[in-house]
Amino acid sequence: MNTPEAVAAAGPLAHPAAGVPDLVAAEDVLLFVNAAITATGQREFHSDADAQRLSLDFLHTSVRVNYRRVYAASLALDINHHNAALIVRALLETAGEASDEERRTEGRLIAARLALLPPPRVYRLFGELRRAKVNNRRTRAIMRDWLAARPDLGHDAVKYRAGLKTAARHIHLRCRQEAEPLPETGEFLFRPGRSRRYEHRLLDAWRRAHYEQGAVTELPFSVAEGFAAKHGMKREVFLKRAAPRMTRLERLRTQEQRVVGDRRPDVDLTAMPLTRLASYVLSLGFTQRAERRAELTGALRAAARRAAGAHAGSWGRVHAVLDDSFSSSGSGQKRRRPLAVALACHHLLEALAAPGAYRGLWTSGAGDALLVRPWGPTPLGARILDALEPGPGGAAPDRLVIVSDGWDNAPAGLAGEVLRVWRQRLDPGRRTAAVHVNPVYDADGFDVRRLAAGVATAGIRDAEDLPALVEIARFAEGRAGPEELYAYLDRRVARFTGEGGTA
Template identity: 55%
Template structure:
């Protein structure tokens, strides 16, 4: 390794920012308020963009969450680098377009609305807006995201089909004055007058018309089920159960792993036990889908999972830390058939997990090490009951018991500690990375190698560039 001391510090700073951009959403956490989260994120974005501008855009390939991805894209579009080499600028453009294609449309429209409000009107911004909008079903977006599409189209001077333009920019009376050729826009026009036409609309649009026409909830849910998205059906599943609708709206076999874990935790322990076979089968299948081609390829792995009281999360992110721990439990089992899970509470039934009690992390970590794993994955906010004991024990283990690093240990934190600012670390001997989505667990374990101090900035830059190039090829 030829990196200087300054390069090693820059590598550490970049990993610090990566951890924040992966785990923090600027919302309230169990141990911190929203204002501190936002202030910490603002500082880190400004610092990394100012000191490592060539690597700032590459953060988009590290599976940063949508909140921070939108912030990175905003910074790149509103503060372009004229001095950037052509290949870097081309890579930036590709990463921006690729990430916007993967983000929820409502978040993209919020980003475009912010750019329009701030009058960011350079050529690249207009081109990005036009290209993204060109790939959308505009009649659907006109219904669901009317204000966002209108602001973006006006700002970027995007030519729209005549009917969409009439729907977006005309007065209400003019919008409803004559029929539309688009079936969606026509259904919207007719739903103002007849309840039967609202069932041809997307669920989020039809719900307002159902209230307007005073349609009974059970009747509406049964009629609109085919038009609801997978996420909407999952959110409405318990309501459907209460109204006695059969079969339930949600198809658990197709739900993503983390969302399925959140759904399971929202059920009472008695409901989970009553539906054990159904839920465990759905969780196992979701984990195998998430693991993909990596299923069964990991060496013996031990997972240490935090289900203490702090895994309750906050009002804004209810049970999010526990849902991530439950998702990692199932994903590690899919990745490593010989894995073992060690819950902080000592529980052995993951399906009935609930946030309760203190956080004695040292005990399950030692239990995990006794199983002889090649890899230990700790999923916890890191707020241990006896932090000096935990830190000293892990440092001693790394220096005296396993100096050759035959066992890899990584700490994945679902919570950002805005006061540090960093995730709350277990020990200097264990790299800590933020965690927002269990689907990226394998790549986070790979990234953790750079937090052990053995690899520096040049290796990290090479890793990011190679990952970005692969990412762009897969999206082409």
């Protein structure tokens, strides 16, 4: 186990463990990045929530102790919110293990990451820090700066009352009459019911909503729902009145309740992120999908073009193998999430490929992407053979992309053997770039399941991250060395904290 002093002496993001080969260290880093992108501590198809949490906790502890600088640098990557919060908490809890230089870098990374996290998750993190009695000066400063940057603490006091109250107590935040920008916040949080009227619109609406039905829809939707139930408001009437103040996600969640007969929903699907849109599409029945084919397909393609950005049309000939087997149904906590990622990747890859040069193959043999469903075994090997067939004009694909949880079972192991023989004997010059992206964390293996040693595997959370993941995958494939990996992390940290150029 490395001491903090040994870590600090190793340079910005160089491998800190003396005597351990750099290649092994780089593999450990990539393993952790895959986990931090895909794992959420929730039940998956092949493992329960307890196994997921235990595996993830072990991995976090191992990487933090042995590669603290890289562990902190992970905050600059496209990891999910769950792991970002775990990293922030672990860094603040173990501040004594870091050098002065490390603490400065970690502080910048933590501040930048907290600014991107959803407010409910940040307030939950602050509550965990209070319960863990983490109250060092750096923690208080980070919490104070985050609260100071909030656009409207009055809004937070109404919507996240318990979280803001806990944070204010933990850092001894002054909420006296002369405090800025909201002198009423402290009174609202710690002495409710004392004021007959608040100057802040939302604070006063919350006061009036206890006895005045008209004030209910002035509140944030999640708060207004409770008051609406208390006043016995009809659901349809409440949703109609609350619509102007609902967020895009809240509108989506309540959309089916508000659609009556053939009336079109008032949610702009073309403005939704690609993977979230794919999840919504899969939540609809086959009849609804078929009836709204033009609308849904157009929205998916528009979202894919936005996600592709400058990369659109630049990937040449792209063949994809997309997993829609029964395991893509996910779990009760992550319903159809793997299939949603595959559907989103299907449309994104179509946008990334040259015009007319994309071919997507579903493991079930489905020919209509809009009507896919989790069904059947996972014949990855057979589909990979089909995907490696030359396209029009006899040209081999420039890229082969496999989107699957890696549970190849029809027959088991065929996909890995196909990829091994193809890479070693048919394409040793790597004319076709191959990558396997996996949306499911394997708790037993502390990583996402891989198909073959010669094909890079990267964890994926949202399809929108695919172009960036392909860059990371080249490190896993061995086409770039450990030094390049650490240099890449340095660039990402600099860009994330606003101290450098682009990565």
